[in-house]
Amino acid sequence: MLRSTIGGLLIAFLAFGTAAAQTYRPAFDPGALKGPRAGAPNMVMVLGTPHLSSFPESFDPDRLGGLLERLEAWGPQAIAIESLSGPQCDFMRRYPERYRDTVEDYCWDPAPARAATGLEVPAATAEAKRLLASWPEEPTPSQRRRLAAVFLAGGEQASALVQWLRLPETERQVGNGLDDVLVARLETLEGRRNENTLIAAPLAARLGHERVYAMDDHTADAAVSDKEAYGKAIMAAWDNPAVAKRKALDDALADEIGTDEGVLVLYRAYNRPVLAQLAFEGDFGAALEEPSPQRFGRRYLGYWETRNLRMAANIREMLGFNPGMRALVIVGASHKGYLEAYLDQMHDVHLVDTDTVLH
Structure with missing residues (x-):
């Protein structure tokens, strides 16, 4: 009976600990403590982009002219890119x-x-x-x-x-x-x-x-022992309504890239909060709940979050070399929500809404 009682208490304690871990929020919020009080802050705009290498051969790069004009008018003093150093x-x-x-x-x-x-x-x-x-x-x-x-x-x-x-x-x-x-x-x-x-x-x-x-980072990359099982599990996780919805959005926007204004329509859409939410629901959130016993989805998610944290750190390091700069980060759209969330926790990073530049 004693063992049964102890076992029950242990289960209850672990359950309480899990619940507490899920609801606990730290009181210290570095993102709420912005500065500096004097001098120019670091202003960062994260531009989410489709990977242009996936565009059809018929796409004319000159159609990027309107986008480039708006970015040039904003006047960033440094540009960070999704590339390995x-x-x-x-x-x-x-x-x-x-x-x-x-x-x-x-x-x-x-x-x-x-x-x-x-x-x-x-x-x-x-x-x-x-x-x-x-x-x-x-x-x-x-x-x-x-x-x-x-x-x-x-x-x-x-x-x-x-x-x-x-x-x-x-x-x-x-x-x-x-x-x-x-x-x-x-x-x-x-x-x-x-x-x-x-x-x-x-x-x-x-x-x-x-x-x-x-500023890209792939040091979290690691081979998996069973590539076939891993790939099958991740592909199954991606078979969900959010992915279908995002594909429909991508297909609709693909028809817009024949004009300068159409390209701007595409970039405005790719930088709206709904896209970050769709990326989570269809990709990373789905991986979090992927049920394989090897926990393939959570391993993939661990890689993804680590990569974005290190990308954010590289951006923050760049800003630290010349404080008070206006910086543009050009990155695949699925990274945008994560980078903005991580960068917003920095005391000396103030985010700029792309809508103020792209319209």
Whole structure:
């Protein structure tokens, strides 16, 4: 009887502890303690975007003109992009047993730039920092070509493209560390259809920036032992009404991208709160409740939340180097709600509603 009583009390205690854990909220709320009292705050706008690589070949990149005009008028002083930094890719290459697939999918191999410049990624990263620390108001074409080559050696392709776009067309040529292979790479990047090369780099060049900031993070990536079972479980979780609703929305918006105004309609829709809620209900919330005994869905959710937390940390680090800046974050739309929620907890981050810029 004593054992039965103790067992009952233990079950009741555990149940109470679970309920308390679900209802407890910390009294300290850093997001409510905004500053500074004097000086310009950090203003951050998170622009959720579809991945332009998924657009049909018939899409004309010139249709992004209206979007670029509005972003340029807002005048961000720094642009962060959903891309892995050169140093993170360099780190991942040292752990192939965990990150081989990630490197293959997300990291360009800077070997051609290393051959042209003699710089490994750490040295190129340091050299780019050194060059920018004493960067002149009116750099020569040779200086821009050199910095583009150094950025490529450091694995920072989008920043190299910014320097390339800031060159007069007649100066986009071999020299100062750029050989034929690297020039061909920059020309390829210029025509690549994704948001980093069609929005972020051209916008940075228009605004007179010298670089963009890669803030994505894939250090939470890890192989699963049973890929087939994992994939089957996640796909089953995604088979739900919220996913169907989002697909219908995507299909309807796809018909809008033939004009500048249509592209703006698409971006306004992708940045409304309803999309973040649909992303949760159809994807991450569904994974939270995925019932496999291996808890595949919760493992996937753990990766997703960790990735977004580290992305938010990278953005916050960028702001800390030059407090009081206006920053634009360009990221896949499913990240937007998470990044805004995490960034809003920072004392010195004030979020900007995209509606105020896109209308």
